[in-house]
Amino acid sequence: MSTISFMHGNEAAAEGAIAAGCRFYAGYPITPSTEIAEILSGRLPEVGGVFIQMEDEIASMAAIIGASLGGLLSATATSGPGFSLMQENLGFAVASEIPCVIINVQRVGPSTGLPTKAAQGDVMQARWGTHGDHPIIVLTPSSVQEAWRLAVRAFELAERFRTPVILLMDAIVAQLKEKVELPSTPQTVTRPVPTDSPESYKPFAFGQGSVTPLAPFGHEHRFHVTGLLHDEHGFPTEDPALVARWWTHMTSKIEAHLDEILEWDEEGLEDAEVAVIAYGGTARAAAHAVTLARQQGIRAGWFKPLTLWPFPEARVRELASKVPRLIVAEMNLGQIRLEVERLAAGRASVQGVHRADGLAITPEQILAAIEQPK
Numbered sequence: 001m002s003t004i005s006f007m008h009g010n011e012a013a014a015e016g017a018i019a020a021g022c023r024f025y026a027g028y029p030i031t032p033s034t035e036i037a038e039i040l041s042g043r044l045p046e047v048g049g050v051f052i053q054m055e056d057e058i059a060s061m062a063a064i065i066g067a068s069l070g071g072l073l074s075a076t077a078t079s080g081p082g083f084s085l086m087q088e089n090l091g092f093a094v095a096s097e098i099p100c101v102i103i104n105v106q107r108v109g110p111s112t113g114l115p116t117k118a119a120q121g122d123v124m125q126a127r128w129g130t131h132g133d134h135p136i137i138v139l140t141p142s143s144v145q146e147a148w149r150l151a152v153r154a155f156e157l158a159e160r161f162r163t164p165v166i167l168l169m170d171a172i173v174a175q176l177k178e179k180v181e182l183p184s185t186p187q188t189v190t191r192p193v194p195t196d197s198p199e200s201y202k203p204f205a206f207g208q209g210s211v212t213p214l215a216p217f218g219h220e221h222r223f224h225v226t227g228l229l230h231d232e233h234g235f236p237t238e239d240p241a242l243v244a245r246w247w248t249h250m251t252s253k254i255e256a257h258l259d260e261i262l263e264w265d266e267e268g269l270e271d272a273e274v275a276v277i278a279y280g281g282t283a284r285a286a287a288h289a290v291t292l293a294r295q296q297g298i299r300a301g302w303f304k305p306l307t308l309w310p311f312p313e314a315r316v317r318e319l320a321s322k323v324p325r326l327i328v329a330e331m332n333l334g335q336i337r338l339e340v341e342r343l344a345a346g347r348a349s350v351q352g353v354h355r356a357d358g359l360a361i362t363p364e365q366i367l368a369a370i371e372q373p374k
Helices: 008-020 033-045 057-069 082-083 087-095 122-128 144-161 171-175 242-256 284-294 313-322 335-344 363-369
Strands: 004-009 026-027 051-055 074-078 100-106 114-116 137-139 166-169 178-183 264-267 276-277 301-303 308-309 324-329 348-355
Touching: 004 008, 008 033, 008 100, 008 144, 008 166, 008 171, 026 033, 026 057, 033 051, 051 144, 057 074, 057 082, 057 087, 057 100, 082 087, 082 122, 082 242, 087 166, 100 144, 100 171, 100 276, 122 166, 122 308, 122 335, 137 144, 144 166, 144 171, 144 178, 166 171, 276 284, 276 313, 276 363, 284 301, 284 324, 284 363, 301 313, 301 363, 313 335, 324 363, 335 348, 348 363
Parallel strands: 026 051, 026 074, 074 100, 100 166, 137 166, 276 301, 276 324, 324 348
Antiparallel strands: 004 178, 100 114, 137 308, 264 301
């Protein structure tokens, strides 16, 4: 059984967070994500949660880290300028393995940019915005239904792998209204509970592709938390051997589970002579462009990553070996196109369809690229 609702993307992300079990939100209003805060300010108290409007995005990120350490599933939402301010504390959450969810509704930048216009210019910032090498998981919806589902999935992955997860939306999906099917069964995400005794508990055990459950801070399992590189008990270390083990743990906990993390949709690729790669709101235009191309007898298909980072490298390499032409459509100047070019490695031609002027890429623009290869 399920219920049908009519909502926009920001509302779906907020309701998905509630369904997942999010009970703490700290944030600061910023276009075009403000509806998420507005909705959660009313919804969280209804389910026993806490909403706090912070003085800025730096404090917002710090607050959700603290709430998560205390045992609550926590989230914040922002847009480009606020996302920039969150990067230092985002890095702290990565290094100290604190699960949380950051919803970034992209708008045109840099700086204040075009606050009410859609863009996809934060793709590389989502991957590398905080300093240093680090693993990260980034999900990107292209429909309101996916905004709800991927909000739930963001919390699942955050808790499963003890990491911040970024839900990278764009203003097209955030402001779009359409039908959403909501399951009647609970989607609540449960944080794993430590089974070790307080005396033997290692809060940052260096597992090979595994993570240890995070105990609620301040309870019987006492431990140290730091942004410095640390040993398995959380105390700072400069021992190269320990640091090497820390890096192996941090990278393998993601790379060893790509089959659980990576998700994409595709259509029409079995016989395709050209494939359009697009994500977020642009993927909608790509799907329609492919339909129009097929009506003309052009063997076209589309590929839509839902997990943007880690990037689905193996599948894109496979596409490049089978499909002679790849078109990457995105509302930026070519951020994912560079990844596709790297993975194609000359086996397929790669063409970009880009714009960053605040207007959405249209199906006609993509169709023109399909019809007239460069």
